[in-house]
Amino acid sequence: ELQLVESGGGLVKPGGSLRLSCAAAGFNFNNSDMNWVRQAPGKGLEWVSSISSRSSYIHYADSLKGRFTISRDNAENSLYLQMNSLGAEDTAVYYCARANYGSGTYYGMDIWGQGTTVTVSS
Amino acid sequence: AIQMTQSPSSLSASVGDRVTITCRASQGIRKDLAWYQQKPGKAPELLIYLASRLQSGVPFRFSGSGSGTDFTLTIGSLQPEDVATYYCLQDYDYPWTFGQGTTVEVK
Numbered sequence: 001e002l003q004l005v006e007s008g009g010g011l012v013k014p015g016g017s018l019r020l021s022c023a024a025a026g027f028n029f030n031n032s033d034m035n036w037v038r039q040a041p042g043k044g045l046e047w048v049s050s051i052s053s054r055s056s057y058i059h060y061a062d063s064l065k066g067r068f069t070i071s072r073d074n075a076e077n078s079l080y081l082q083m084n085s086l087g088a089e090d091t092a093v094y095y096c097a098r099a100n101y102g103s104g105t106y107y108g109m110d111i112w113g114q115g116t117t118v119t120v121s122s
Numbered sequence: 123a124i125q126m127t128q129s130p131s132s133l134s135a136s137v138g139d140r141v142t143i144t145c146r147a148s149q150g151i152r153k154d155l156a157w158y159q160q161k162p163g164k165a166p167e168l169l170i171y172l173a174s175r176l177q178s179g180v181p182f183r184f185s186g187s188g189s190g191t192d193f194t195l196t197i198g199s200l201q202p203e204d205v206a207t208y209y210c211l212q213d214y215d216y217p218w219t220f221g222q223g224t225t226v227e228v229k
Contacts, residue, residue: 035218037166045158045166045209047218059216062123095165099213106213108156108171115165 002026002111004096009116016086016120022079022096022113029077033099035109036070036081038092046092049081050099086120093117124148124212128221136229141197143224145210150190154214157186157195160223161206169208170195202228 008020022034036048049070050059058070069082079096094116097109125148135141145155153173158166168177170186173193183198197204205228210221 044207044223045160045211045220047211047220050216050218059218061217097166100171105172106154106156107175108168108177108213109158109166109211110168110171110177112165112167 004113006096006113006116009118011119012086013122017084020081020094024077030074033101034079035097035099037095040092088120091120123217124219126219126221132225134227134229135200139200141200143195143208145193145221147191151212151214153189155193156211158209159206
């Protein structure tokens with residue numbers, strides 16, 4: 001079964017840090033570009049970050065201002081998001097998603113996790 | 123960053139109606155656009171990629187069209203299970219950007 005399972009969410013104080021994890025199973029993680037997408041309560045989807053299969057290419061949303069770092073461990077089939085200097089605006093459900101990619105073209109984010117909730121509050 | 127403007131923000135239609143949602147990009151994005159469906163409390167699911175290609179397993183009543191700056195998602199015959207919020211996403215250039223979403227309700 002194609003599966004992504006996020007973990008690491010929780011309650012954190014403003015200015016704090018959190019590391020999210022995403023465990024992949026059932027597909028070739030090593031050859032997959034991966035993404036983080038978030039959704040604030042009652043709001044729309046926001047793309048957060050992307051990392052290529054060999055970590056050669058990494059991109060972030062402009063709104064993050066250098067506070068987040070995406071990484072992966074292909075040996076462990078895992079994706080990570082290190083989040084620092086968290087503020088109330090980072091409160092959201094965070095999803096990891098695979099971007100189906102081939103021959104220089106993306107074919108959509110076709111596998112999604114169930115999400116992990118991050119709440120930033122004092 | 124490329125801005126994606128989606129309309130309408132919400133709509134209500136009857137079962138069997140044809141429903142159309144539009145998405146406009148602030149600059150040309152070829153056909154690098156995907157549509158996602160998100161049901162309440164669930165993760166998004168891919169419906170359409172490359173503007174018009176139906177994701178495996180998605181019902182044929184869903185279709186997409188467009189290129190450049192103007193795109194459309196059509197539900198050919200609305201079903202009760204289609205109640206959801208629909209989002210477009212441009213994956214032409216980073217940062218990727220979503221539309222604001224369209225909430226579809228059944229009358």
